[in-house]
Amino acid sequence: MKIFNRKLQYPILxxxxxxxxxxxxxxxxxxxxxxxxxxxxxxxxxxxENAYSAINGMHRLMYSQWYSNQAAGGQSGNMIYMEVLGDxxxxxxxxxxxxxxxxxxISHRDANSSINQYNYGFYYALIGNAxxxxxxxxxxxxxxxxxxxxxxxxxxYRAWGYYQMVQLFGKRYVKGGNxxxxxxxxxxxxxxxxxxxxxxxxxxTQINKDLDDAIALFANASGRPDVSHLNIDVAKGLKAxxxxxxxxxxxxxxxxxxxxxxxxxxxxxxxxxxFTTAANPEWIWGIRHREDQPTYFYSYYAYVGxxxxxxxxxxxxxxxxxxxxxxxxxxxxxxxxxxxxxDKTFPVAASGVRMPYMxxxxxxxxxxxxxxxxxFMRAAEMYLIEAxxxxxxxxxxxxxxxxMELAENRDPDYVLSTNTGASLIxxxxxxxxxxxxxxxxxxxxxxRLNLPLDRNGANHIASLAxxxxxxxxxxxxxxxxxxxxxxxxxxxxxxxxL
Numbered sequence: 001m002k003i004f005n006r007k008l009q010y011p012i013l014x015x016x017x018x019x020x021x022x023x024x025x026x027x028x029x030x031x032x033x034x035x036x037x038x039x040x041x042x043x044x045x046x047x048x049e050n051a052y053s054a055i056n057g058m059h060r061l062m063y064s065q066w067y068s069n070q071a072a073g074g075q076s077g078n079m080i081y082m083e084v085l086g087d088x089x090x091x092x093x094x095x096x097x098x099x100x101x102x103x104x105x106i107s108h109r110d111a112n113s114s115i116n117q118y119n120y121g122f123y124y125a126l127i128g129n130a131x132x133x134x135x136x137x138x139x140x141x142x143x144x145x146x147x148x149x150x151x152x153x154x155x156x157y158r159a160w161g162y163y164q165m166v167q168l169f170g171k172r173y174v175k176g177g178n179x180x181x182x183x184x185x186x187x188x189x190x191x192x193x194x195x196x197x198x199x200x201x202x203x204x205t206q207i208n209k210d211l212d213d214a215i216a217l218f219a220n221a222s223g224r225p226d227v228s229h230l231n232i233d234v235a236k237g238l239k240a241x242x243x244x245x246x247x248x249x250x251x252x253x254x255x256x257x258x259x260x261x262x263x264x265x266x267x268x269x270x271x272x273x274x275f276t277t278a279a280n281p282e283w284i285w286g287i288r289h290r291e292d293q294p295t296y297f298y299s300y301y302a303y304v305g306x307x308x309x310x311x312x313x314x315x316x317x318x319x320x321x322x323x324x325x326x327x328x329x330x331x332x333x334x335x336x337x338x339x340x341x342x343d344k345t346f347p348v349a350a351s352g353v354r355m356p357y358m359x360x361x362x363x364x365x366x367x368x369x370x371x372x373x374x375x376f377m378r379a380a381e382m383y384l385i386e387a388x389x390x391x392x393x394x395x396x397x398x399x400x401x402x403x404m405e406l407a408e409n410r411d412p413d414y415v416l417s418t419n420t421g422a423s424l425i426x427x428x429x430x431x432x433x434x435x436x437x438x439x440x441x442x443x444x445x446x447x448r449l450n451l452p453l454d455r456n457g458a459n460h461i462a463s464l465a466x467x468x469x470x471x472x473x474x475x476x477x478x479x480x481x482x483x484x485x486x487x488x489x490x491x492x493x494x495x496x497x498l
Contacts, residue, residue, distance in 0.1 A: 041132065041136055044132075044136070045133075045136040045137060045139060045140045046140065046141065047140050047141045047142050048137075048140050048141070048142025048143065048146040048147055048150065049142065050140070051133065051136075051137055051140050051142075051147075051150050052146070052150065054129070054132075054133055054150075055133060055150050055153050055154065055229075057129070058126060058129050058130070058133075058153075058154075058157060059228045059229065059287065060293070061074060061122075061125065061126060061129075062074045062075045062287055062374075062376075063075070063076065063287050063289065063293075063295055063299075063374060065295075065298040066118050066121065066122050067114065067117055067118060067121065069114050069117075069118055069298075070098065070297055070298050071098050071099060071114070071118075071298070071303070072114070072118040072122065072298065073295055073298035073299055073300060073302075074122070075122075075374070075376060075440075076298075076299065076300035076374060077118055077119075077122070077298075078118075078119060078122070078164065078440060079300065079438075079439065079440030080099060080300065080303055080304065080440070081099075081102055081108075081115055081119070081443070082440045082441065082442060082443040082444060083438055083439075083440060083442055083443070084099045084102050084103045085102060085103075085105065085108070085442070085443040085453075086442030086443050086445075086446060086453070087320055087442065087446070087453055087454055087455045087458075087460075088319060088320045088323050088433055088437055088442055089317060089319075089320075089437070089438060089442065090317065090318040090319065090320060090321075090357065090458070090459055090460055090461075091103050091315055091317065091318075091460075091461070091464050091465070092315055092316055092317070092318050092353075092355040092358065092461070092464075093314045093315040093316075093353070093355070093464070094314070094315065094464060095310060095311045095312075095313070095314035095315035096309075096310040096311050096314070098303065098311050099303065100464065101113075102115055103464060103465060103466075104464075104465065104466040104467055105453075105466070105467040105470065105476060108168075108476075108479045108480065109476055109479075109480055110480065111480040111481065111482060111483035111486070111495065112482070112483050112484075113480075115479075116479055116480055116481070116482045117482050117484070119164075119165070119168055119479065120165070120169070120481070120482050120485065121482075123161040123162075123164050123165045124161070124165075124187070126157055126158075126161045127157075127158050127161045127162065127187060128187070129154075129157075130154040130155070130157045130158040130161070131154075131158065131187065131188060131189055131190070132190070133150060133151065133153075133154035134151060134154045134155060134158065134188075135189055135190070137150050137151045137154070138151075143222065144220075145220065145221050145222040146221075146222050148217040148218065148220050148221035148222075149217075149218070149221035149222045149223075149224070149231075151214075151217055152213075152214040152215075152217035152218040152221055152230070152231075152232075152235065153214075153229060153230040153231075155210045155211070155213050155214035155217070155235075156210070156211065156214045156230045156234060156235045156238060157230065158210050159206075159207045159208075159210035159211045159214070159238060159242075160238055162184065162186070162203055162206060162207050162210075163207050163238070163241070163242055163245075165183075165184045165203075166183040166184055166200060166203040166204065166207075167245070167444055167447060167448070168478075168479040169183065169184050169478065169479050169481060169496065170182060170183035170184065170200040170203065170478065171200055171477075171478060172447050172448060172450060172473075172477070173200055173204060173245055173246050173247075173448070174247075175246055175247035175248065179199065179200040179201035179204070180199045180200070180201060181199065181200050182197040182198075182199065182200070182494070182496070183197060183198055183199060183200040183202070183203035183204075184197055184198065184203060185197050185198060185493060186198045186202065186203060186206055188206075194488075194489035194490070194492035194493060195492070195493075196492055196493065196494075197493055197494065204242070204246060207242055208239075208242065211235055211238055211239045211242065212239075214230075214232075214235040215232060215235045215236060215239065218231055218232035218235055219232065226278075226288055227278050227283050227284075227285060227286050227288060228278075228285075228286065228287050228288050230285060233258075233259050233260075233261075233262065233263075233284050233285075234259075234284055234285040234377060236255045236256075236258045236259040237255070237256070237259035237260075237284055237285070237377045237381075237382060238377075239251070239255040239259075240252050240253075240254075240255040240256035240259055240382060240385045240386075240389075241385065243255065243389070244256075244385050244388065244389060244448070245444075245448045247392075249388075249389035249390070249392045249393035250389070250393055252385055252386070252388075252389035253385070253386045253389035253390050253393065253395075256382040256383070256385040256386040256389065257382070257386050257402075259284060259377075259382045260284070260379040260382035260383060260386075263281060263282055263283075263284060263378070263379035264281040264282070264379070265281070265282060265379060265380065265383075265405075265406065265409045266280065266281060266282055266409075267409075268332040268409075268410070268412075271332045271333070271336075271410070272332070272335060272336070272360075273363055273365075275361050275362050275363075275375070276301065276305070276362055276363065276364050276365070276372040276373055276374075277365075277372075277373050278373040278375075280375070280378070281379075282378040282379040282380055283375050283377075283378050284377040284378055284379060284382070285375070285376045285377040286373055286374055286375040286376050286377070286378075287373060287374045287376075288373050289371045289372055289373050289374065291371060293371075294369070294370070294371055295370055295371060296370060297309055297370065299370035299371065299372065300362070300372070300374055301362060301364055301370045301371075301372045302370045303317075304317050304359070304362050304438055305349075305362040305363060305364055305367075305372070306347045306348060306349050306360070306362075306363050306364055306367040307349060307364055307367050307368075307369070307370045307372075308349040308350040308351065308352065308367060308368075309349070309370070312349040312352055313349045313350075313351055313352035313353065314352070314353060316348065316349070316352060316353065316354070316355050316358040316359070317358065317359055317438070318337070318355055318356065318357035318358050318359065318459065319336075319337045319357050319359060319437060320357075320455075320458045320459065320460075321339070321356075321357055321458045321459040322457060322458045323430075323433055323434065323437075323458075324337055324339060324357055326430055326434070327434055328411050328413065328414070330411050330412060330413040330414075331410050331411035331414075331434075332410050332411070333410055333411075333434055333435070336359060336360060336361045336437075337357050337358065337359050337360070337361075338354075338356070338357070338358055338360070339356055339357055340356060341354045341355045341356035341357070341358060342354065346358070346360055347360045347363045347367075349367065350367065356459065357459055359437075359438065361437065361438055362438065375439070380406060380435050380436075381435075381436060381439075381441075383402055383403070383405060383406040384403075384406065384428065384431060384432045384435060384436070386399075386402050387399045387400075387402040387403040387406070387428045387431075388425065388428045388429070388432070390402060391424050391425050391428060392425065396420060396421075396424060399424065399428070400416055400417045400424070401416075403417060403427070403428055403431065404416050404417070406431070406435070407431060410435075429445075429449075432445070433445075446472075447477050450472045450473065451472055452469060452470055452471050452472045453467065453468075453469060453470035454468070454469060455467075455468040455469070456468050456469065475496070475497045478496045478497070479496070480495060480496055480498070481493060481494075481495050481496060483495075
């Protein structure tokens with residue numbers, strides 16, 4: 001069966017067939033096929049029961065393989081790409097070659113690379129499916145609460161997809177500045193013609209509208225059956241992320257606090273070994289991996305963790321040694337990495353090498369299977385957004401209190417911060433780097449903060465990393481538009497500066 005696929009051409013968005021993928025377990029090759037208009041949308045949207053299958057299909061896309069690319073296992077591909085492009089995630093060996101070119105800052109500046117194809121096609125495919133749900137669900141038969149729940153999820157997916165893309169393919173957003181540079185093309189319905197790229201400002205305007213509409217719908221929606229489904233907490237968490245990126249700190253603090261309200265922080269005992277299971281109390285949004293839907297070597301855990309793959313055996317991922325040294329000895333998070341590489345009790349992939357500063361953050365309980373639940377949003381992130389936003393908006397006392405809640409949970413010896421101004425913000429950002437290591441935020445954070453890439457003085461290996469310094473604002477902070485898109489739209493979609 002066929003589903004939507006951006007396929008690096010302007011989308012001719014047909015009917016929603018993600019439902020078929022989810023229910024029938026079609027082969028992964030279906031993801032490489034073009035859209036089909038042969039199945040009537042009236043069938044998919046005849047009832048909310050059918051439409052539930054469509055939204056479930058979107059969830060499945062979040063951990064499906066794309067373009068037969070082993071490194072593009074749904075959202076996990078983006079998460080790893082965003083880490084290897086940063087400074088805190090260290091590659092310790094070349095292994096089988098995956099992510100080496102990205103680590104060197106080569107691939108995302110190649111218009112024909114797989115990283116650009118994936119990050120462009122994956123998010124547009126989700127957006128295309130979301131569009132079909134948004135534009136057809138109102139006519140389905142079924143409870144209004146179910147319609148609101150389904151539509152709210154689709155709007156959240158569309159907002160999130162555009163948010164991910166505009167940060168990659170557009171320039172950094174500057175509050176009060178000139179955001180008229182090109183972002184990505186806004187597609188909100190079925191389209192058969194190429195459309196020029198919208199401005200960064202226009203894309204963010206649409207993102208916020210979708211999230212506001214989703215939050216309103218979720219307020220009168222049925223409850224979600226699982227953490228894999230997006231709900232009002234996810235929409236508010238996304239709103240907080242977007243506001244932080246746009247330097248709208250009052251909005252960021254408000255929605256981050258609301259998003260985390262019903263979620264508990266992990267205990268210290270839970271912190272070690274709980275990052276691969278949806279039973280983690282902090283998870284606001286994530287995928288609960290079904291055992292009958294294996295991910296093999298395109299899983300996140302085939303690259304980061306103790307699953308024994310050629311990559312994990314020869315390239316255990318490590319933390320930046322300078323960042324590690326900033327962690328208090330009484331902080332539970334310091335136990336997530338082995339600075340010596342010699343601790344025989346430290347989990348390692350079967351037959352794998354041990355390296356200094358290697359991680360055990362993403363340890364599978366069954367390392368013989370790459371299946372593992374995968375998180376996309378958790379409460380700790382919301383504490384950090386709230387603290388940063390409060391500090392930047394002048395509410396330093398409140399920022400310290402919020403930071404205290406998180407930090408003393410991780411470190412029983414932590415005391416209320418006495419830092420102020422830039423020092424307080426730096427403390428919060430350091431906490432963020434440690435807490436969210438490996439979860440797909442670092443490239444985005446460096447770009448939104450207008451910081452340079454700086455891998456100097458740490459444990460990055462020169463032959464592997466190659467690039468140690470990239471100035472803030474350099475054109476290399478923008479991904480190139482895939483050349484296939486430019487060719488197939490006959491230049492309507494234009495390239496970023498080369």
